Amino acid sequence: MAEINVAMIGYAFMGRAHSNAWRQAPHFFPGPLKPRLKVICGRRQEAAQQAADQLGWEEVETDWRRVVARPDIGIVDIVTPGDSHAEIAIAAAQAGKHVICEKPLANSLDEALAMLAAVKPAGVRHMVLFNYRRVPAMRLARQWIEAGRLGRLFHFRAQYLQDWIVDPQFPRVWRLDKTIAGSGALGDLGAHVVDICHYLTGRRVEKVSSLMATLIPERPLPDEPRRMAPVTVDDAALFIGRAGEMTAQFEVSRLAPGRKNCLTLEINGSQGSLRFNLERLNELEFYDRTQPEELQGWNNILVTDARHPFIPHWWPAGHILGYEHPFVHAMAEFLEAVAKGGEIHPDFADGAACNAVLDAVERSAASGAWTEVKAWAAAMQ
Amino acid sequence: MAEINVAMIGYAFMGRAHSNAWRQAPHFFPGPLKPRLKVICGRRQEAAQQAADQLGWEEVETDWRRVVARPDIGIVDIVTPGDSHAEIAIAAAQAGKHVICEKPLANSLDEALAMLAAVKPAGVRHMVLFNYRRVPAMRLARQWIEAGRLGRLFHFRAQYLQDWIVDPQFPRVWRLDKTIAGSGALGDLGAHVVDICHYLTGRRVEKVSSLMATLIPERPLPDEPRRMAPVTVDDAALFIGRAGEMTAQFEVSRLAPGRKNCLTLEINGSQGSLRFNLERLNELEFYDRTQPEELQGWNNILVTDARHPFIPHWWPAGHILGYEHPFVHAMAEFLEAVAKGGEIHPDFADGAACNAVLDAVERSAASGAWTEVKAWAAAMQ
C-alpha cells in the first residue's frame, strides 16, 4: 500500500475529528493509498506539539505557508476558522496539493468562488467536509431519492438546533465574532442543512426569504469576564425557499434547550417520506405510499445492516456507529479519489453552492425581501 | 340541573365531533347547565334526519334562519363551511343566542371583525372552536409557560401536516375550492397552529413572510371524475414571523405522506423547551434547564394523571384520551360560562386575531414581502 503524507492546518475540535479519521481510515477502509499523519500546523508551538502527541502527528509546523511549500506533503487538510480557509486553500492548490477544507467552504461567496477558481486549473482533488453526507442513513436516503422512491418531491424541511449558548453568561468566543466566524448559527449549522438539502434532493435552493436573530446581543469576553462585548453574529436563522417546485424550510439556532446537536429533517414526496434525526444517526424513517394501505407506517430502519452503505467495513448489524465515523468515510473516499483520479463530492463547487444560498439568506435578512440565490451555482453544477 | 337547548347548523365531520361533545359533556363534566340536543339543521331534509337519528338530535330544520329565530334555542353551534360562518353567527348573536363557531372563525378578516362586532353588543357568550387548546397537554403547557417555566421565549415552531390529498386523483372537493373554503391548508391547518401559538405563548404573531404553494393544480370533479377543475386553494403554506422578540416558524401541508393529522410543535425558552405531537396527544415533552445538568433530558410526561387538567373527569392514570375529548372539554366549559356569565376563550376576538395573521400570510404570499399583521388585533386583545 503506497503512502501519502497529510498535513493538517489547525487542531481544535475539528482537528481531533479529522485526525481520528486519518488514523482510522486505513484500518477499516484499506485502500490503494495509506495516509501518513505527517505534520500538524498551529501558531503556538507548544500547543501544536501537544496536539501532535495526542492526535498522532509526526511533526509540527507553526506557519502554514511552510507546510504548503513542503514537497513531501500530498494532502493539505484545513480545519481553521472560516476566515483563513480561502488563503490557505488557494495557496495549497497552487502548490499542487490535494485539499480538504472544513465547512463552510468560506465566510463569503466571493471567497468560495475564488477557492473554486484556484482548484480547478490546479488539477488537484478538493473536498469540503460536509461530514453528514456520509452518515450511512444519509447516503441511503440519497440513493433512494435518486432511484425515485419518494416520487416527485414536494417538501424539504430541516432544523439544526443546539443549546450551547443559551446561558447569557456563556462568553463571546470567536464563533460569536463576525470577523472570524463570518456568521453564527447560519454558517455553522445552516451550511449543513443547506448542503444536505442539495445532496439528498439533487435540487439547489433558488430563492429564499429569511429572518436572522441575535437574541442575546452581548456577552462577557472570554478572557475578561467582567467586560461585555457585542455578539456580531446570528443566534438563530430561519428561512423558507423554493428549489424548483419543491418548498424548503430551514431553521437553525443555538438557543434551543435540549437540542444538543440535533439536525432533524423530513422530505415529503408523492410516493413517500423520509425522516432523520442526527442524535439517532443510525436510524432512518421511511414512509412508503406504495405499500398496501393497511401496512403503511413510518418504517424505522436501523441502518446497520451489511446491505447499507459503509456498514460492511464496521460491525455486525445492530452495533451502532457514532458521530466520528462519517469523517472516516470521507477520508477513505478522498484517498481513493486521489489514488484513482476521479471526482469526489462534496467538492468546492458544492461548497460554493452552499455559500451562495447562505449569501442569499444574509441578503434577504438585511433587505426583508425574497432574494434569488446568485445564478452562478446552477450554471456551474 | 337546568337544561339549555342547543341547535347545531351543519352535520358533517365536525357535526359528529360536536354532537358527541354535547352528549358526553353532562356525563363527564356535570355542571349547572345540561345541554339538550334540540335541533340539527341541514339543507337536505333526509340527510339531516339521518344525522339527527345517528347523532342524537331531537328535531330537524332545513333553514338556519328558522333555527336562529326559535325562542326555545339557547345556543347556536355552527359547523358549516367557512363561507357561511359570518352570516349565521351574526344573525344568531343578534337573536340573543350564545354562539359557538368552528374554526377558522371566518374566511376573511373582515368577516371575522364583523362577527366580533356583532357578538359584543349582544352580550352573548361566543367561542371559536379551536379544540386543541383543550388537549390536556396543551393546557398544561400554557400553565407552565405562564408560570415562567420556560423563562424568556426564544422560538416557536409548528408544523401541521396531513396527507389526504397526495393522490392527484383525489377529487376537487369543497375544501379545495376557494369560494367555499376561503383557503386550503392555511385556513384549515394554519389556523390551528397560529391559534395554538397565541394560546401557548401569550404572544401575537406581528409580521410574517410566507410562501403558499399549490403543487397539484387541478383535480377531477367529485361528481364528474373525467372532468378536471382547478384547485384554487393552497396545498401547503410556509411562513416565518416575529411575535415580539420571539421567532416563529410555521408549515402546513396536505401533501406530507405519513402525516395523518400531525401537528407537532416546539417552544424554546431560556429555561427550557416543550414539544408536542398531536398524534400522541396524551404526551408532553419538557426539557428543564433548571434541573441538575447530568439529569437534564427530554421528559416525556404522560398527561393522564389526576394532577393534570381535565383528567380527573375521565379515567385513571395511563388510560389515554383520544381526539374527541377536547371537544367535550370545550362544551363543558362553554356551558359553565353560559351559566355563570363569565368570559370564555378562545372567543371571537381570539378567532379574529388568528384571522388577522392568516390575512397577513396571504398578503405576504401575494406580495413577496414581509407583511405586518393588521394592528387591530393587538389593540383589541
Added chain:
Amino acid sequence: MAEINVAMIGYAFMGRAHSNAWRQAPHFFPGPLKPRLKVICGRRQEAAQQAADQLGWEEVETDWRRVVARPDIGIVDIVTPGDSHAEIAIAAAQAGKHVICEKPLANSLDEALAMLAAVKPAGVRHMVLFNYRRVPAMRLARQWIEAGRLGRLFHFRAQYLQDWIVDPQFPRVWRLDKTIAGSGALGDLGAHVVDICHYLTGRRVEKVSSLMATLIPERPLPDEPRRMAPVTVDDAALFIGRAGEMTAQFEVSRLAPGRKNCLTLEINGSQGSLRFNLERLNELEFYDRTQPEELQGWNNILVTDARHPFIPHWWPAGHILGYEHPFVHAMAEFLEAVAKGGEIHPDFADGAACNAVLDAVERSAASGAWTEVKAWAAAMQ
C-alpha cells in the same frame, strides 16, 4: 331499531367505562338492537342513584337478585369485584339473560367452569370483557398473525406494569384483599396478558413456571389509616411458559414507577415481529422479514386509517382513539351477536381458559415447580 334493556350490576371504574360504551355504541355503531340503559344496581341506594344520574341509567336497584328476576331485562352486565361474578352470572344465565362479565371471569378456575357450565345450556350470549381484544391495533395484529404474516411463532412476551401502589402509604383497598380480589397483579393485569396471548397467537399457554411477590406486605387500612393490615395478594407476578413450541414470558406489577397503564407486548415469528404499547394504543409496530433487506425496519403504523378495524365508525385518519373506545366496540358487537344469535368472543370459555392459566401460575408459585395448565381448556377450545 329494536331496543333491548340492559342492567348493570356495580358502578365503580368499570361501571363508568361500560356505561359510556352502552351510551356511545348506537351513535357510532348503529345496529339492529339499540341498548337502553334501564337499571343500575348497587348496594347503597344513594350512591347508586348518583351513579345512575351521572352515567345515564333510568332506574336503580339495590339487590342484584331482583334485577336478574326482572322480565324486562335482556342483558345483565356485571362489573362487580371478582368474588361475586360467578353467583350473579350463573343466576342471570339461568334467568335467560345474556351476560357480560368484567375480567377476570372469576377468582378461581372452579368458579369460571361453573359459569361456563351455566351459560351453555341457557343458550344465552356470554362475553367476558377483555377490552384490549378490541383495540384496533390488536384486532389488526390478530388478523395478520392468522393470515401468516409472522410465519411460525417463536416467542411471545408481555409486560403489564402499573405504579399506583408504589407508595407504601397507599391504603389496603379491596383490590389488595385476597378474599375479594382473588389475586393482585396476577388476576388484574396478568389476566389481560394471558388473554391477549391466547387471542393474538391462537395458542393456549400449556405450562408455566412462576414467581409471585408481595414486596410491600402491609398497608394502612382505608378507613383507619393508623392501623396496618396485611396485603394478601401479589404485588407482582412473573411467569414463563410454553404454548406449543412457542415460548411465552409474562411479567405484571403494580410497583413499576412511570408505568401507568402500560401493557407492552412483542411477538417474534419466522417472518416478522409485532410490538404494541397500550399507552400508545393507536400504534402497531411491524417488522417484516419479507421486505427487501435494506428496507427492513420497525414499521410504526398509526392504526387510524379507514382500512383498519373499527376505524370507519370513528374519525378520519390520524384522529386517535382513547382508552374507552374498545368497550364501545365490545358492546356493539355483543348487541349484534344478541340480535343475530351468533358466537361472540371472548366468551366464558375464553375467560375460563385464562383462569386456567392463572390457576396454574398460582399453583406453580406455591410449589416452585413447572405446572401444567389444567387440560380442560384445550379440550373445550
Added chain:
Amino acid sequence: MAEINVAMIGYAFMGRAHSNAWRQAPHFFPGPLKPRLKVICGRRQEAAQQAADQLGWEEVETDWRRVVARPDIGIVDIVTPGDSHAEIAIAAAQAGKHVICEKPLANSLDEALAMLAAVKPAGVRHMVLFNYRRVPAMRLARQWIEAGRLGRLFHFRAQYLQDWIVDPQFPRVWRLDKTIAGSGALGDLGAHVVDICHYLTGRRVEKVSSLMATLIPERPLPDEPRRMAPVTVDDAALFIGRAGEMTAQFEVSRLAPGRKNCLTLEINGSQGSLRFNLERLNELEFYDRTQPEELQGWNNILVTDARHPFIPHWWPAGHILGYEHPFVHAMAEFLEAVAKGGEIHPDFADGAACNAVLDAVERSAASGAWTEVKAWAAAMQ
C-alpha cells in the same frame, strides 16, 4: 509515557473491536501506560498476518503458548471462542501476564473458578470484557442506583434479542456447536444481561427457574451446505429469578426478527425507574418519583454531556458514541489499573459470578426446578 506490549490471542469480530480499542485508547485517554500492539496470534499464519496488517499489530504468532512465554509481553488479551479461555488465561497468569478475557469468562463454572484460582496468586490484573458496563449510560445508571436514586429495588428485567439466525438456512457455525461455544444465546447474550444486572443493581441473582429452547434443531454445515447438522445449543433462553427481594426477569434469543443487537432493560425501585436500549446506547431514560407529580415523566437523557462518564474524552454534547467506544474505555481503565496496581472490574470474580448464574440456568432448564446459584459467588464477592 511508558509503553507496555500487548498480545492478542484470536482475531475475529472481537479481535477487531479489541484492536481498535488498543489503538484508540492512548489518543482519547492518554494515561501513564501506552499500549503497543505487539503480537497477534492465530493458528493460520496467513490469516493472522492479514489481521495483523489491517488491525495494526506488529508481529504474528501461530501458537499461543509461545506468546504467553514471551518475556516482552505484558498483557495477554484473549478473544478466542470460550472453550479455550481457561487454558490460555491460566497459562498467561502463571507466566505473570495481566489478562483480559472476552466474555463469558468460560464455558463452565468449573473452568471459570479455575481461572479465578489462577489469577489471584499470580498477582496480575484480570478483567473479563463485559463491554456494556462502560457504556456511559450504564455507568451513570450504576452511579445513580448506588446513590439511592431508585430507592429500594423491586424489579430488574432485561431482554437481549438478535435475529441473525432466523433463517433456517443459516449455517451451523461454531457458535451453534456446544463443544466450542458452550451454550447458545445463553452464554453469548445471557451472560451480558446477567452481568449488567449484577453491575447495575449490586445484587447477585440467587435462584432461577428457566426454559431453554432450540427451535431450529438442525442447520446446514458451513462447508457442506447440503448436509444438515444438529444445533446443540439453545436458540433462546428465558429465566426468572430472585436477587434478594428483587425480582429479575431475563430473556435472550437469536430468533427475534428486527432485534439486531437489542439489549433492553428496566429497573423499578421505590423512588424511580430506569430504562435503556443498547441500539440507542447514548440515551438513558429515568423516571423520578421525587419530582412534583405533574412533572413526573420518562426523562430521556442524551448521555453525551461533559458531566457524564467518559464523555469529556470524546466529543461535545450531542455528538453520539457508537458500539466500539466502551471497549476503548475498558482498555484505558485496564491500563491505568496495570500502571497503578489497583482493582479493576469486571474481574474474573465478576466473570465467575456470571458463570455461576448461567450454570444454574442450565441446571434449572434440565431439571425443570427452581435452582439455587452455587453459593461460592456470594461468598467470594
